[in-house]
Structures are given as C-alpha cells and as structure tokens.
Amino acid sequence: MANRKGQRRRFGTVRQLASGRWQARYRDPLSGETKSAPHTFDTKTDALVWLTTIEAEIIRGTYQAPDAGKVAFGPYADDWLKHRRLEDRTRERSEGVIRLHIKPTFGAGAIAAITTPRVRVWRTGLLEAGVGEPTVVKAYQLLRAILNTAVDDELIRHNPCRIKGADRYDVPERPILTVAEVYAVADAMPARYRLLVLLSAFTTLRFGELASLRRRDLDLTRCVVLVRRTQSELQNGKLADKAPKSAAGVRPVAFPAELVPDVIHHLEHFAGAGQDGHLFQGPRGGLLRRSNFRDDWTAARIKAGVSDDVHFHDLRHTGNTLASSAGASTRELMTRMGHSTTRAALIYQHMTSDRDQHIAGKLGEMIRQARKDKPSGT
Numbered sequence: 001m002a003n004r005k006g007q008r009r010r011f012g013t014v015r016q017l018a019s020g021r022w023q024a025r026y027r028d029p030l031s032g033e034t035k036s037a038p039h040t041f042d043t044k045t046d047a048l049v050w051l052t053t054i055e056a057e058i059i060r061g062t063y064q065a066p067d068a069g070k071v072a073f074g075p076y077a078d079d080w081l082k083h084r085r086l087e088d089r090t091r092e093r094s095e096g097v098i099r100l101h102i103k104p105t106f107g108a109g110a111i112a113a114i115t116t117p118r119v120r121v122w123r124t125g126l127l128e129a130g131v132g133e134p135t136v137v138k139a140y141q142l143l144r145a146i147l148n149t150a151v152d153d154e155l156i157r158h159n160p161c162r163i164k165g166a167d168r169y170d171v172p173e174r175p176i177l178t179v180a181e182v183y184a185v186a187d188a189m190p191a192r193y194r195l196l197v198l199l200s201a202f203t204t205l206r207f208g209e210l211a212s213l214r215r216r217d218l219d220l221t222r223c224v225v226l227v228r229r230t231q232s233e234l235q236n237g238k239l240a241d242k243a244p245k246s247a248a249g250v251r252p253v254a255f256p257a258e259l260v261p262d263v264i265h266h267l268e269h270f271a272g273a274g275q276d277g278h279l280f281q282g283p284r285g286g287l288l289r290r291s292n293f294r295d296d297w298t299a300a301r302i303k304a305g306v307s308d309d310v311h312f313h314d315l316r317h318t319g320n321t322l323a324s325s326a327g328a329s330t331r332e333l334m335t336r337m338g339h340s341t342t343r344a345a346l347i348y349q350h351m352t353s354d355r356d357q358h359i360a361g362k363l364g365e366m367i368r369q370a371r372k373d374k375p376s377g378t
Contacts, residue, residue, distance in 0.1 A: 011054075012024060012025055012027075012051040012054070012055070013026070014044055014048060016044070019040075021040040022041040022042070022043060023037065023041075024048075024050050024051050025037070029058055030063075037050055064155070064157055072107075072109070072110060073109055073110065073111050073114065073146075074106075074108060076111060077098055077102065077107070081094060081095060087232065088240045089233075094142060097135065097138050097142055101126060101131065101136075102142065102143055105118075106122070111147070111156055114147065116160040116161075116162050116163070119140075119160050119161055123139075123140055123166055133169045137167060137169050141167050143161055144159060174313075175307055176317060176318050177310065177314065178370070179322070179367060179369070179370040180370045181306055182198070182201045182202075183198075183367075183371060184304035184305070184306065185300050185304045185306055186300075188299070188301075188303040189297070189300040192270040193297075195265075195266040195280075196210055196293075199255065200312070201316075201319045202255050202256055202259060202319055202322075202360075203254075203336070204253070204320050204336055206316060206338075207312060207313070208230040208232055208233075209230045210279075210280060210288075211231040211278075211288040211289075212228075212229045212230055213227075214277060214279060215267065215279060218263065218279070222254070223257050223260065223357075223360060224255070225252070225253055225255060226252045226253075227250060227252070228250060229241055229242060229243055229244070230242070230243075231288075239289070251335065253356075255360055255363075256360050256361070256364030256367055258371075267279075297312050316337070320333055322366060323336060323359050323363065326358075327362060332356065332359065336359070
C-alpha cells in the first residue's frame with residue numbers, strides 16, 4: 001500500500017509509494033485541480049526538485065499543465081478552422097489542405113506529440129510524394145498557425161514548426177505578353193470575351209473582379225472602372241459575390257481612352273440589361289465562370305501563337321509590368337492592383353489623381369503604337 005502520509009512543503013507534496021518510488025503532487029493554478037507529476041521518481045530529492053521546477057515556472061508565468069498537450073490534434077484543428085474568419089474560397093482551400101495533407105499524419109495523435117523532427121519528416125514526405133511545393137508551403141503555414149494557437153492556449157510551450165524556409169517558395173517568373181500579343185489573343189477570343197482580355201491586361205483586374213462588374217461600374221467620360229466586389233467560385237460550383245477582402249480592393253482604376261470604342265461595342269452587344277446588368281456574361285447569358293471561359297482562352301492562346309505556359313492571370317502580371325514601364329511608382333502599382341492597405345477613402349483620392357490618368361494615357365500610347373495599322377475595335 002502507498003504511504004498516505006504525504007510530506008507537505010511550501011508548494012506541493014511528496015509521498016513514497018508501496019513500490020518504493022516517490023510521487024509529487026501539487027495544485028494546478030489554472031484549474032485548481034490536484035495534479036500528479038507525469039512519472040514517479042527514484043528518490044525523494046528528485047521529486048522535490050521537480051516540484052521546485054514547477055513552482056518556478058508558475059512564478060515566471062511559463063507554467064503549463066503536464067497533460068495539456070494530450071489534446072487530440074484532429075478535433076483541435078477542426079475547431080481552429082471553424083472559428084477563423086475566412087472567405088468561403090479560402091476556407092474551402094484550407095479545409096482541403098488540412099484534410100488531405102495534415103490530418104493523415106498528425107490528426108489522430110496528441111498535439112504534444114508533434115515535434116520538430118516529425119514536422120521535418122512530414123514535410124519532406126509530402127514533397128517526395130509529388131505534392132506541389134505551393135501546396136506543401138500552404139500546409140506548413142496552416143500547421144504552424146494551428147500550433148501557434150495551441151501555444152496561446154497553453155497546450156504546448158513552443159511551436160515545433162521551426163524549419164527555415166519551409167513557409168515560402170520561389171515563385172517562378174511568369175510570362176509577360178507584349179501589347180501586340182494581348183491584342184492577338186483578344187482578337188482570337190469569341191467576341192463576347194474580347195473586352196475581358198483587354199480590360200484584364202490594361203487595368204490588371206482579377207478574373208473575379210471582372211466577372212462581378214456591372215454596367216454602372218463604368219465611367220466612360222473619365223475612362224474609369226470601379227471595382228466594388230469580387231466573385232469567387234467554390235469547388236461545388238457555387239458562386240459567391242461579395243466585397244473584396246480589404247478596403248484596398250475597392251478602388252477605381254483608369255483605363256486607356258483607346259479602349260472606349262471596344263467598351264461601347266461590348267455594352268451594345270454583350271452586357272446584361274440595365275445598370276445592374278453584368279458587364280460580362282456566360283455564353284448563354286448566365287454568370288461568367290472560369291469553367292465556361294477556360295476552353296475559349298486556351299483556343300485563342302493557341303490561335304494567337306502565344307506560349308502554352310501563359311495563363312489568363314498572366315494578363316494581370318502583364319498589365320502591372322506595362323504600367324511600370326509607363327512610369328507608375330510602386331505605390332501606384334499597388335493601388336491599381338488593389339494591394340494597398342491604406343483606407344478606401346485615401347485610395348479613392350489617390351486613384352482619381354492625374355498620375356493615374358497619366359498611366360492610362362501611357363498605356364494608350366502603347367496600344368496606338370501596336371495597333372497603328374489596325375482600326376480600333378477590329
């Protein structure tokens with residue numbers, strides 16, 4: 001039988017068990033419950049030293065209950081994601097990465113069982129299995145974020161995600177089209193999508209922002225398109241139309257006056273009815289989706305003789321590069337692309353400045369130079 005006469009001290013108690021080993025117990029300052037050391041000790045002195053260590057951690061504010069890390073990682077990760085404020089598409093991607101690439105390794109185990117060596121082996125295994133580096137980086141970032149919260153919740157003392165460089169990767173340089181190539185692809189597209197290509201290149205709007213544009217978002221007098229919302233497409237096919245993630249995403253962007261005839265032609269033949277009608281529609285008059293546009297883009301790119309490595313999103317990169325060559329500053333480029341964190345009111349003031357009109361004018365000069373032998377709108 002155990003010796004029930006525990007020897008009390010200023011903090012905690014120790015007692016000798018029937019086995020001859022020593023047990024240390026103390027009152028948990030977080031829960032108020034009596035806790036036992038996770039293991040017994042060979043000597044009374046060892047038990048007292050362990051209690052002294054726990055007492056010091058409590059005084060320093062670094063104490064964590066010995067069983068805190070026994071919380072299962074899988075349910076904790078689910079709860080973590082549930083309480084995050086995320087856009088639908090971002091939530092969907094994050095859930096997929098956690099389910100496919102994190103839980104198979106860590107889901108059934110305890111949070112405290114996740115160590116830096118295990119994280120390193122897990123990450124290497126994903127790469128060797130052929131998982132794309134961007135996805136592996138995303139998985140690592142998510143695991144680190146979840147475990148950062150576990151540290152905040154005092155379930156673990158340190159985050160084991162400490163692999164240098166694992167949270168980033170070198171993005172390969174994307175192709176840049178010339179103005180002539182932009183028009184070659186635009187001219188090869190079905191007529192209803194021709195302006196979509198031109199506006200993407202010369203305003204750097206994202207596909208989702210273009211898909212959300214209404215007639216009332218165009219100001220042909222000032223040659224400005226106003227971005228108020230963006231459309232995202234979930235894996236189940238559902239479309240979500242909502243305000244951009246940040247104030248910087250709501251912005252007016254000037255486009256070259258040389259595009260006005262193209263805009264007018266498009267409004268007359270392809271845009272939805274009424275001021276709230278969508279500027280761009282699907283082939284049957286429904287909402288524009290990537291799925292009902294992708295094949296046309298591929299066919300036009302091939303017909304125009306443009307590299308098969310060029311994606312629609314590269315038009316945005318192209319427009320940014322062209323605007324830079326037109327004299328736009330870093331600040332102006334960030335604002336045109338919706339990357340600034342400045343409040344929306346300041347963005348509106350900035351984007352209606354003469355500098356933005358100057359940028360659009362320079363883009364127009366590039367268009368005229370590339371199209372000097374072709375009438376506008378052909």
